[in-house]
Amino acid sequence: MRGFWRALAIFLFGGFMGAMDVAMNANAVAVEQSMRRAIMSSCHAFWSLGGLIGGLLGGGQSGNSMGDIASSVLDRNHDGSSLDDIASMAFNYVTGK
Secondary structure, three states: OHHHHHHHHHHHHHHHHHHHHHHHHHHHHHHHHHHOOOOHHHHHHHHHHHHHHHHHHHHHHOOOOHHHHHHHHHOOOOOOHHHHHHHHHHHHHHHOO
């Protein structure tokens, strides 16, 4: 019976991930139409960057050796400013500011 619940969980996870991908792409299309320029490739690049950063943070939280790497890459000054810099740069690039 445990195998059934695992299969159901994997199926639901895949369905929700697919739904999230559709929602993100729909949002990017709406932003593209309002900005009147192509930004879909930039959106996909920043989504991938977000996945990379999330993976590094998850590795750091799991207590393995990635913790030191993730903390040095993501927080150079140990004040949380590095992630803010990345988010600000992404926003300025997408909005053209």
